[in-house]
Amino acid sequence: MIPQKLEVLEQTEHKLVLVIEGISLEMINALRRIMLTEVPVMAIDEVIILKNDSPLYDEIISHRLGLIPLKTDLDVYKLPQECECxxxxxPLCQVSLTCEVSNATNAPLMIYSRDLKSNDPKINPVDPNIPIVKIDKNDKVIIEAYAILGLAKEHAKWQAVSNVAYRHYPLVEFDESSLKNPELNSLIVKMCPEKLFTMSNNNTLKLKDDYWRYCTLCMSCKNNSEGKITVSPKEDVYIFSIESDGVLEFKALLGQLFKIFNEKIDEFITNLEDLEIES
Ligand SMILES: [Zn+2]
Structure with missing residues (x-):
């Protein structure tokens, strides 16, 4: 499974879009599914509430704490079930985060994710400004929480990516000289929901150069051109986009992805060797 071509289309702090050429649909879906459910990340899994004067029940606060994305270091931490303990x-499989806030002011006070103090400076909430609970004057909240690595197939709070999806690379082809009817051309231009066509002064229909970034294969141009425009998904080429809340850097995420993928293949081979297949 070596892609013939791999290109970064877009990269921001929270989004990575790649064009991958030369791998099968089954393979790219396997990568998507591993990314979605099997890459471990940190999340709070155990909460001890020592004091809670807030209007929210302990369970609601615990649930909110569990959903706070935490920065993850996969070089140091292990899944609890794989840990020597x-x-x-x-310390190899657990991080403790404590939160002690008392409201000495005369107004209500919001407790934010930044109020969680971690015993490992590298494992902290990704965003310091996530509201947890609001407390009234003279109220106090004391919480002790423990974060561990986990897998999203057990609980969505351990999901390493916010979203991961792929779509076919669209291929739109037509012969300009066969499309000279101004009425037809203006209909094609008007009906494309992504506005990917333009028409020049001499009625020549033009397609934007980067149409493939936006084309959704809706077939509107094909249906409105009496079949003169062909629209098809390009075989074995995909636009693969990953959205992350920042728990894992994209490099670490992709490294883990292929590590897990290879482990699965190895496991499959071992199981296959153990099978007694009659020749
Ligand atoms: Zn341990």
């Missing part, structure tokens, strides 16, 4: 909790 047997999953009881040790």
């Amino acid at each position: 047997g999953g009881f909790g040790c």
